[in-house]
Amino acid sequence: AAGVIQSPRHLIKEKRETATLKCYPIPRHDTVYWYQQGPGQDPQFLISFYEKMQSDKGSIPDRFSAQQFSDYHSELNMSSLELGDSALYFCASSPTGRPTDTQYFGPGTRLTVL
Amino acid sequence: AQSVAQPEDQVNVAEGNPLTVKCTYSVSGNPYLFWYVQYPNRGLQFLLKYITGDNLVKGSYGFEAEFNKSQTSFHLKKPSALVSDSALYFCAVRDFGNRDDKIIFGKGTRLHILP
Numbered sequence: 734a735a736g737v738i739q740s741p742r743h744l745i746k747e748k749r750e751t752a753t754l755k756c757y758p759i760p761r762h763d764t765v766y767w768y769q770q771g772p773g774q775d776p777q778f779l780i781s782f783y784e785k786m787q788s789d790k791g792s793i794p795d796r797f798s799a800q801q802f803s804d805y806h807s808e809l810n811m812s813s814l815e816l817g818d819s820a821l822y823f824c825a826s827s828p829t830g831r832p833t834d835t836q837y838f839g840p841g842t843r844l845t846v847l
Numbered sequence: 848a849q850s851v852a853q854p855e856d857q858v859n860v861a862e863g864n865p866l867t868v869k870c871t872y873s874v875s876g877n878p879y880l881f882w883y884v885q886y887p888n889r890g891l892q893f894l895l896k897y898i899t900g901d902n903l904v905k906g907s908y909g910f911e912a913e914f915n916k917s918q919t920s921f922h923l924k925k926p927s928a929l930v931s932d933s934a935l936y937f938c939a940v941r942d943f944g945n946r947d948d949k950i951i952f953g954k955g956t957r958l959h960i961l962p
Contacts, residue, residue: 775937775953835896839890840889840890
């Protein structure tokens, strides 16, 4: 079965640079979620989109922005990168925005900021 | 505010023995509860969830979990552990009452199955 696809899988950036992470949800899933997992930490919710509209917002820094496109893929844009942004970034998708839906996670993008 | 507690950072079990990974939760409304497993350098894999109905939920790879409303617990269990079950396990909750999209994760429990 098709899974959530994230690219790139690994990314190395310098401080103050920008990064763009991409997420392709499972086909026919219209809801996308972004999470950040720091080293040895649990995943923390950043932001979510349902039918291309932002539906919920968590602890996402103002330096980050995200959007969902007409084909339902999503991009997380990160600017003025800081050392503390080094983490594993997960995208998840679900069939609808219902709270009973299972969120299926992608393999993650490991971002390292030097 | 919703929260999840996994009281054990690590659990060691001998192969073939039953295993339990503990989870308790706190929500204002009705809880939707999930278990995910994370293998090294891999994403989170969904194991099972409780939404409503039977308190005993069966999931992938022989795992099951029991919802206990009075104890606000959702412990993960397996009758006979395999070495390949060694991984990091996350309990998570979504609070229907808050109408939030986000899943709140526990800190994770590292499960070691000893050959």
